[in-house]
Amino acid sequence: xxxxxxxxSSGLIGSEACLYFANEGWQIHGIDNNQRAVxxxxxxxxxxxxxxxxNKIQGFVxxxxxxxxxxxxxxxxxxxxxxxxxxxxxxxxxxxxASIPFCRL
Ligand SMILES: NC(=O)c1ccc[n+]([C@@H]2O[C@H](COP(=O)([O-])OP(=O)(O)OC[C@H]3O[C@@H](n4cnc5c(N)ncnc54)[C@H](O)[C@@H]3O)[C@@H](O)[C@H]2O)c1
Numbered sequence: 001x002x003x004x005x006x007x008x009s010s011g012l013i014g015s016e017a018c019l020y021f022a023n024e025g026w027q028i029h030g031i032d033n034n035q036r037a038v039x040x041x042x043x044x045x046x047x048x049x050x051x052x053x054x055n056k057i058q059g060f061v062x063x064x065x066x067x068x069x070x071x072x073x074x075x076x077x078x079x080x081x082x083x084x085x086x087x088x089x090x091x092x093x094x095x096x097x098a099s100i101p102f103c104r105l
Contacts (some may be wrong), residue, residue, distance in 0.1 A: 005030045007067050008089030010046035015053055017086045022057040029088065029090040030081050031063045031073075039091055068103075 004021050008014035009030025018028045030053065036044040053060050060076050061080075067089045091097060 001025065001027050001029045002083045002090065003029060003030045003080060004081065004084045004086065005031065005077070008087070009053065009062070010034065010050040011036060011088055011090075011092075014086070014088035015049045017088065018053050018060065019055060021086075022060070025042045026084075027059055027061075028053075028057055029061045029063060029076075029082065030075070031065050031067060033064055033066045033088070035066070035091075039096060041094070 002025075004026045005018050006014050006021075006028065007030075009018050009028075010032035014030065014032070018030055022028050030050075032046065034046055034050075034051060036046045038044075050062055054062065063076060065076060069071055091100075091103060
């Protein structure tokens with residue numbers, strides 16, 4: 001079975017990518033650390049979407065990881081050896097990007 005790693009898997013685009021590829025028969029690994037709640041407060045919380053994927057996708061594996069953690073990401077890639085990666089983890093607001101252009105760990 002092919003494996004795909006989706007970053008930002010609990011977000012709007014990432015979660016739909018997870019569902020799409022699961023339907024196509026891929027095993028899904030998602031990375032998300034709910035950073036959206038840090039950016040936007042409680043209304044930005046994406047845990048509900050993480051739980052939705054865990055319920056809807058058989059064998060879905062959630063990785064609680066910050067993609068800015070370079071070594072953590074490299075270790076995970078070595079461990080799961082994905083056949084493909086969809087990278088959607090991001091801070092999606094233009095206004096917020098203007099006020100916090102660098103987001104340190
Ligand atoms: N939503 C749209 O209509 C749309 C359209 C075009 C392009 N995009 C782009 O697609 C990307 C994703 O957009 P979205 O709407 O899915 O955003 P989103 O905020 O819904 O999802 C992003 C996810 O990434 C996670 N995340 C953020 N920083 C992280 C980090 N450091 N480590 C781990 N996880 C992290 C967040 O917790 C969130 O769940 C953005 O670059 C956006 O600009 C979105």
